[in-house]
Amino acid sequence: MRFPLFDTHTHFDVPDFDHDRNQLAHQAKAVGVERLILIGFTESRFSDLMKIQHELNQLQDAPISYLAPGLHPFYIEQHLPAHLERLEQILKQQSCIAIGEIGLDTFLPQHKQADIYQKQKQYFIHQLNLAKQYDKPVLLHIRKAHADVLHILKHQHFKLGGIAHAFSGGIEEAKAFIQLGFKLGITGQITNPNAKKLHRVITEFGLEHLVLETDCPDMTPLCCQESTEYRTRNTPVNLPFVLQSLATSLGMNEETVAAKVWENSLNALKLVQ
Numbered sequence: 001m002r003f004p005l006f007d008t009h010t011h012f013d014v015p016d017f018d019h020d021r022n023q024l025a026h027q028a029k030a031v032g033v034e035r036l037i038l039i040g041f042t043e044s045r046f047s048d049l050m051k052i053q054h055e056l057n058q059l060q061d062a063p064i065s066y067l068a069p070g071l072h073p074f075y076i077e078q079h080l081p082a083h084l085e086r087l088e089q090i091l092k093q094q095s096c097i098a099i100g101e102i103g104l105d106t107f108l109p110q111h112k113q114a115d116i117y118q119k120q121k122q123y124f125i126h127q128l129n130l131a132k133q134y135d136k137p138v139l140l141h142i143r144k145a146h147a148d149v150l151h152i153l154k155h156q157h158f159k160l161g162g163i164a165h166a167f168s169g170g171i172e173e174a175k176a177f178i179q180l181g182f183k184l185g186i187t188g189q190i191t192n193p194n195a196k197k198l199h200r201v202i203t204e205f206g207l208e209h210l211v212l213e214t215d216c217p218d219m220t221p222l223c224c225q226e227s228t229e230y231r232t233r234n235t236p237v238n239l240p241f242v243l244q245s246l247a248t249s250l251g252m253n254e255e256t257v258a259a260k261v262w263e264n265s266l267n268a269l270k271l272v273q
């Protein structure tokens, strides 16, 4: 069976896909991926991001591609004030569905240093203000920084919602993001029975606030991994495995889950249909 699916988080623009992107786009469409979002992380990729969105949308029998430019907290050392100006210029000139991915990331010890972390916060707040100014939802990247992201969203009175991508928080954090109007992005991590925290969040909240994503080329579902020694590239073609695993985890049929996560995706992204 094939159900209409929305891949709400991809890096399908990166060079890993240059040799076979069009072919994968056709395959993704064939397995039900009707739409996908191309998400920004550094200013140096913005022009390719836009070029590839344009190319993908020229293809027949391929998913509709949306643009979400943004400056990712993990790459904080690379960002400059001029990059925020470039981002604003793109928001003015292009049809963007969201700003992403933005947030806070303290996974690396050096990112916990006061000055670096402060810079992450400044760029996050600046981009939330751009989102307010241009009336866009945001796609959040949060690693080991849930409390601070929640604090900033509240302090900035951010009401436009969006998606907390590859959600890795616990039940209390999930509840807080949902209350602020966010959907939670479910990746191929769901295929891992050891992802206990994620399974608990899903069991607790059900389907109401979930959306699907591949986060390709990362987060390859377990079933699609070819080796334990090297990383297997993830692609939008694998999205049905995320659906399948979510349906199993919820004890529901795939058709019901697909219809609801589709509706949730449109709501989170303020799309009419």
Ligand SMILES: [Zn+2]
Residues within 6 Å of the ligand: 009, 010, 011, 039, 101, 215
């Ligand atoms: Zn990402």
